Amino acid sequence: MSVELVAYIAFFLTMALTYAVMCLGLNVQWGQTGLFNVGVAGFVAIGAYVSALLTTPDAPDRFGGFGLPILVGWLGAALATGLASFLVGWLTIRLRADYLAIATFGVAVTVQLVALNLQSVTGGPFGIGFIPRPFTNLAGDPLAFSLLNLGVLIVVVVLLYLALEHLLRSPWGRVLRAIREDETAALALGKNATRFRLQAFAIGGAIMGLAGAAQAHFVGFIAPDNYVPLLTFQVWAMLIVGGSGNNRGAILGAILVWAIWAASAGAIASLFPPEQQARAAALRIVLIGVGLCAILLLRPRGILGEERVVSRHLARLRPTRRAASKPTLPES
Template sequence: MIDLLSYGAFFLSVALSYAIICLGLNVQWGQTGLFNVGIAGFVAIGAYVSALLTTPETVDHLGGFGLPIMAGWLGAALATGFATFLIGALTIRLRADYLAIATFGAAVAIHLCILNLQSVTSGPFGIGFIPRPFANLADRPLAFSLANFALLAAVVLALYLALEHLARSPWGRVLRAIREDEPAALALGKSAVRFRLQAFALGGAIMGLAGATQAHFIGYIAPDNYQPILTFQVWAMLIVGGSGNNRGAILGAVVVWGIWALSGSAVASLFPAEQQARAASLQIVMIGLALCAILLWRPRGILGEARIMSRHVLRRSPPATPLPSTPSET
């Protein structure tokens, strides 16, 4: 029973770390319509920045700063937000598929930098011994797993409440106006480029925070962790949960991660160790079929986009004023 609870907490912790990435993508795509396929690169920036800030100087000979974990998380979000802002300043005027190509190219460039800057990132060997929250509970697996789950749940809840507030604010309404009808928003004096760039940087900062939480939860990172398959996973999570809906982003992360984990276990049991490449391919096929089934059932995602109204707009129509009676009715 204890092992089952420990695994359940571990499973949900991993799913919530993906939920943070989905919330960042939802700001970019769900709220603003920015087609970002460079997610893996932005997550990698956050992971490596936090690892370098918090890893002791003597570990892996990387010259880390040994800062507290929370300082690493904050630094990861700021650094990734700044990097995303710079990339967005060059690419944000591109449309749809052109922006997708540009962000994918940025992710590839980031991956190559991580792989080749061995004096900073340790190259293909990765960074180990990353400080983990609640390390004093490591000898008690259940308590350790529950503590990490509670921490990640608190981070997801805080982000959810903040993003819901932003979505209902004038800033969030401008983003949706630009997404739905850019000429009308421009006619009202709104700068589409400026608002898109803000949303792009905010989403990137959230993805960087997610990378930092994953790095400290696992305790080890390497370039292979940030392959394009990560981008596919996050997009699948957002689409399944419901693009434009923060609750859908969280639910989609849990559902798709569950499908991913269960299909991986099922495929691994069918193939011997020497056929793992074939097993990985079959796993992707199984996930694709599961996603198709979900989207055939709910084309807009499990929850779909929620209609957001300003707090200044009445949610219920006022009672209709009765028309004055005519002489024929008296």
Template sequence: MPALTDLLSYGSFFLVFSTVFAVIVLGLNLQWGYTGLFNVGVAGFVAVGAYTSALLTTPEAAGRVAGLGWPVALGWAGAMAASALAGLLVGLAALRLRHDYLAITTFGIAVCVQLVALNAQWLTGGPFGVQFIPRPLQGWLGTGLPWTLGYLALSVGLLAVAYLALERLVASPWGRVLRAIREEEDAASSLGKHAFAFRLQSFVIGCALMGLGGAMYAHFVGFIAPEDFLPILTFQLWAMLIVGGSGNNRGAILGSYLVWGFWALSGGLLRGLVPQAEQARAAALQVMLIGVLIAVMLLWRPRGLLGENAAVSRHAGGPDAAAAKP
């Protein structure tokens, strides 16, 4: 049944990409949704993770340094470590800035990372990118649909681990401090909480997840190039978080699947309706449609489809407080 096989192939391909984006958006949600850090340089940290894992695991290549041939698992661990280190360095320099100033700084850093990837041909392959990135499980599952389904299962497993770990973190006292700093930093500091240290920890962990997502992307497609990490990627990831709902990890995951589905569906429709000569304009129209989707969501459900659950403090003399007493 070729039609069923094609449907399964496309569906699994779509779900792998959505799952990879969900891992990245979980990191962004930790930074923005729980800590209020306006990171507009997500694509840069994704690129660091993708290139790190690719360079650690690929075989040697002429004209390019690295190619260590490490196992994929070590490449992914290295990607998380490299992105976390990049987040640490950026955080130490920039996290004392606020809101739009932090956004401008992180955006500039992401552009610098993309330009380094484009011009450092001795390291990244320059515009030719990194090829022959190994694909895990291929030795057992072969190629085609069986491998795609296997990679999907692996990706979903990693997403589940990331989700459960973050749920434990944000429900712990550490997570409550993050929300307190987000809402009223001065009050949290007056209680002895080192706001900068907590913001830095949140930023580094979020960047590590972005690096993991970049590595998962690289090993799925088998080839990466600088144009994979343009600012439009950051725009897509922010759209996923806004639609799903910041401050809620389930919302971040839901938004990733929905927005990527909307992106794929709108792209397919535009390719079918717009003449070949106008495809470049159709791509711009696709971005505009995502912008319209964001605007509609902000007007209809400002907190997203699954926004953060509001925590209402019990009044000291209210009935809830009395009922809560032993």
């Protein structure tokens, strides 16, 4: 395999994994808790901009550029986005279920507007450049550079995955599911549904912010155009395709949908004449929209689907129950 191909695959996977992180965040909100966030792009943008402001070198024409280490930027991004999610959740989660959807939609529109217009902080339509990339000292060797970047994101995704799986199986995760499945029953058991939902929404938001920061540092440049509603939509498609409620599904869906997306971009570039490419791109979005609706109708569980039983206490009971109901089947 040639060096270019390996470098390209590493680049592709790194990009896909930044989407996987967004998907994992959305999975905490939607998959585990049933909170509908229509403003994923807005929360990702908050993370990207916060981290960019914290880590870029001082810029004379705008606020900030504090030149802090990348790690500080990422943590700051997660904190700031978590806080923003907490505020939005605090405002709406106690109200009707879809008020949260409308409010998050408003957040996305407003964040986009701020990124575009508040030139003294966000750089306006041109965005922020010169965002430090990890391992810049190795930029001369594209292969090592891209593989190391991929390594960083693999570590982030694996750590997040392990932490979220632990949370999912913890008493906290089981309460979230209980609230999602039957709120009245959970309330009767003395669980404060609003508080648990709020915590899940803030944690999911923080993960999205982290994803935004990671993506910004990987690409090295951000602009308001990166955070349009289409991004929200792609992340949703990834989670639904992979299987909402399942963390492995979220990662698989991200890689799969990103592969389809990248491949279709290549197909459009080679099949259509330049003057028709904008139209063909619109058609591509139509197909993704129809595809999402079709999955909702035909296979709402997605590819992997949700694990029904996550409690290790129940897992001990399960084999006996299965043996009792279907005595002819051998135990798996």
